[in-house]
Amino acid sequence: MARINLDHIRHAYGARPKSEADYALKEVHHEWNDGGAYALLGPSGCGKTTLLNIISGLINPSEGRILFDGTDVTHLTTQHRNIAQVFQFPVIYDTMTVYDNLAFPLRNRHVPETEVDRRVKEIVEMIGLGGWANKTARGLTADQKQKISLGRGLVRSDVSAILFDEPLTVIDPEMKWVLRSQIKRLHKQFGFTMVYVTHDQTEALTFADKVVVMYDGQIVQIGTPAELFERPRHTFVGYFIGSPGMNVLPAEIAGNTAAIGDQSITLNFQPQIKAGAKTELGIRPEFISLGREGMPVSINKVEDIGRHKIVRASFADRPISIIVDEDREIPAEPRVTFDPKAINIYADSWRVGGEA
Amino acid sequence: MEKTWNNKAWFMVLPVLVLVAFSAVIPLMTVVNYSVQDTFGNNEFFWAGTDWFQDVLESDRFWDALTRNLIFSAIILAIEIPLGIVIALNMPKRGIGVPICLVLMALPLLIPWNVVGTIWQVFGRVDIGLLGRVVASMGINYNYVQNPIDAWVTLIIMDVWHWTSLVVLLCYAGLVSIPDAYYQAAKIDGASRWSVFRYIQLPKMKRVLLIAFLLRFMDSFMIYTEPFVVTGGGPGNSTTFLSIDLVKMAIGQFDLGPAAALSIIYFLIILLLSWIFYTVMTTSDAQG
Numbered sequence: 001m002a003r004i005n006l007d008h009i010r011h012a013y014g015a016r017p018k019s020e021a022d023y024a025l026k027e028v029h030h031e032w033n034d035g036g037a038y039a040l041l042g043p044s045g046c047g048k049t050t051l052l053n054i055i056s057g058l059i060n061p062s063e064g065r066i067l068f069d070g071t072d073v074t075h076l077t078t079q080h081r082n083i084a085q086v087f088q089f090p091v092i093y094d095t096m097t098v099y100d101n102l103a104f105p106l107r108n109r110h111v112p113e114t115e116v117d118r119r120v121k122e123i124v125e126m127i128g129l130g131g132w133a134n135k136t137a138r139g140l141t142a143d144q145k146q147k148i149s150l151g152r153g154l155v156r157s158d159v160s161a162i163l164f165d166e167p168l169t170v171i172d173p174e175m176k177w178v179l180r181s182q183i184k185r186l187h188k189q190f191g192f193t194m195v196y197v198t199h200d201q202t203e204a205l206t207f208a209d210k211v212v213v214m215y216d217g218q219i220v221q222i223g224t225p226a227e228l229f230e231r232p233r234h235t236f237v238g239y240f241i242g243s244p245g246m247n248v249l250p251a252e253i254a255g256n257t258a259a260i261g262d263q264s265i266t267l268n269f270q271p272q273i274k275a276g277a278k279t280e281l282g283i284r285p286e287f288i289s290l291g292r293e294g295m296p297v298s299i300n301k302v303e304d305i306g307r308h309k310i311v312r313a314s315f316a317d318r319p320i321s322i323i324v325d326e327d328r329e330i331p332a333e334p335r336v337t338f339d340p341k342a343i344n345i346y347a348d349s350w351r352v353g354g355e356a
Numbered sequence: 357m358e359k360t361w362n363n364k365a366w367f368m369v370l371p372v373l374v375l376v377a378f379s380a381v382i383p384l385m386t387v388v389n390y391s392v393q394d395t396f397g398n399n400e401f402f403w404a405g406t407d408w409f410q411d412v413l414e415s416d417r418f419w420d421a422l423t424r425n426l427i428f429s430a431i432i433l434a435i436e437i438p439l440g441i442v443i444a445l446n447m448p449k450r451g452i453g454v455p456i457c458l459v460l461m462a463l464p465l466l467i468p469w470n471v472v473g474t475i476w477q478v479f480g481r482v483d484i485g486l487l488g489r490v491v492a493s494m495g496i497n498y499n500y501v502q503n504p505i506d507a508w509v510t511l512i513i514m515d516v517w518h519w520t521s522l523v524v525l526l527c528y529a530g531l532v533s534i535p536d537a538y539y540q541a542a543k544i545d546g547a548s549r550w551s552v553f554r555y556i557q558l559p560k561m562k563r564v565l566l567i568a569f570l571l572r573f574m575d576s577f578m579i580y581t582e583p584f585v586v587t588g589g590g591p592g593n594s595t596t597f598l599s600i601d602l603v604k605m606a607i608g609q610f611d612l613g614p615a616a617a618l619s620i621i622y623f624l625i626i627l628l629l630s631w632i633f634y635t636v637m638t639t640s641d642a643q644g
Contacts, residue, residue, distance in 0.1 A: 058540050078543045091541040093555040104555075108546035152545060 002068040002160040003034040009064035026218040035191040039208035086153040090145035161193040251281040261316025277347035285321040287342035294337035390616035408617035432576040440523025473585025504594035530561035
């Protein structure tokens with residue numbers, strides 16, 4: 001268990017990076033707390049796996065240092081960092097039994113056999129493969145194999161951190177919930193530092209205390225699920241988190257009013273904006289109310305998804321989404337109002353301040 | 357899943373059956389024909405039953421040659437399989453080294469058997485061969501024409517040089533199919549170099565190794581051209597393998613009956629041994 005410091009880390013896969021664009025991972029400088037559960041969230045190719053492999057030592061960063069509890073481990077091998085990592089696709093040792101697979105990381109570290117037995121029996125029950133312990137791993141299904149990979153990551157009790165690289169991709173949805181809550185339970189029980197890479201926002205938001213959102217090689221926001229929802233620091237976070245994502249509308253800002261097309265909205269704060277910046281207004285579909293008052297919209301489509309309706313509409317010639325309660329009637333001449341507390345203003349895609 | 361049975365499928369394999377009939381089955385039948393009959397010329401044949409088979413199986417000549425064959429194949433497999441694995445493990449996995457290594461490895465395989473034999477015959481000669489001269493200059497009395505041990509060593513080195521590449525290429529194909537995640541996971545699990553080989557690389561190479569083993573067994577057991585060119589079966593009978601003996605019998609002495617009987621016995625031995633190897637290896641595979 002360890003506190004992880006990422007000290008000005010950058011990484012490029014090519015030998016001589018010339019410009020900022022050559023870096024798969026742009027500068028990361030953060031401290032991750034001992035015992036925290038972090039989720040790295042972002043679309044494919046945003047650098048999350050690169051960052052994870054830098055932490056585990058499978059990749060050496062081009063620049064910067066990594067510290068575990070204040071000790072520089074940048075040049076230590078994976079073994080010496082004492083990290084456990086679970087990969088996206090199952091890695092199992094075909095010729096071994098399920099039991100031996102789970103015992104492998106412990107035996108390689110010369111853990112006494114009685115301790116091995118105790119740990120393996122505990123893990124094998126936890127991943128629900130109790131009856132399979134003495135079977136060869138070869139004949140198992142993909143999700144059973146992935147459970148073994150997961151088990152091998154969890155079997156060591158003394159690790160600095162456990163890293164998960166989209167470990168539940170191949171597991172069927174029902175089992176995903178079970179395994180995710182088991183991982184969470186383990187986290188509470190043993191207090192491992194856990195880093196969990198995923199592109200699934202539900203997985204990230206339910207798993208982690210802190211979600212790290214990555215986009216185009218950089219960390220755009222680290223925050224609690226509530227912070228990411230209410231105050232996305234970057235328009236990307238707004239789009240990416242939430243279903244449907246945040247509405248981002250181009251807006252002219254003057255003083256404390258925002259003009260979208262021919263509509264103008266009064267803000268409850270005065271954003272500080274540099275001249276020449278591209279300004280946008282962001283509002284989540286949950287905070288737009290549809291009724292007979294406010295600004296006019298035309299409705300294009302209503303998607304009834306059971307617990308609520310998603311209304312796709314045009315507002316000042318821009319598409320917006322609105323979430324409406326299931327039993328709410330949609331008026332013939334619909335109008336909308338934006339909750340002023342939930343409005344965020346963005347300049348060049350980054351949120352500008354002045355909290356209400 | 358239910359299998360679909362469609363007898364029309366047999367028509368699809370018909371062309372192959374016809375080809376195989378002309379190339380293999382019909383010639384084989386003439387051999388069978390010779391093996392059970394005796395002839396004194398004039399196209400007159402007399403029924404001989406199993407006489408020729410008895411003659412062959414009771415002769416020391418047959419058993420001596422068979423023993424030589426078995427020892428030769430055993431030595432070849434014991435050298436080429438481990439050596440091939442070691443080379444494959446040490447070949448580069450990416451970069452400019454890959455094509456260079458692959459071409460170097462494939463070169464010996466492209467050379468015809470009798471050319472390989474001729475190369476080594478000249479190479480090993482004490483009077484003009486580079487190898488022969490070098491070995492002789494080191495004070496070793498090496499002469500494959502007179503000394504049976506030297507003749508064997510020459511044949512074995514020649515075969516290792518010619519065919520280890522096949523094992524290497526097959527193993528290499530097995531190795532490059534292992535995803536990087538396996539090696540990464542092994543690092544995380546703290547596996548030693550030996551464990552990586554034993555639990556990741558060897559299991560993944562198992563199938564190609566089975567093929568390599570069978571091919572090398574069959575080929576080495578049927579060896580003919582190289583000893584024919586290099587030693588001619590000598591000195592004495594020390595490198596007279598079954599195939600060499602068979603040709604001597606059939607073409608040298610024109611004993612078609614015994615030669616045909618020997619051919620069939622030879623064929624059955626290879627078939628039987630290959631089947632045993634295959635069964636043993638695939639059964640252990642199924643059990644894991």
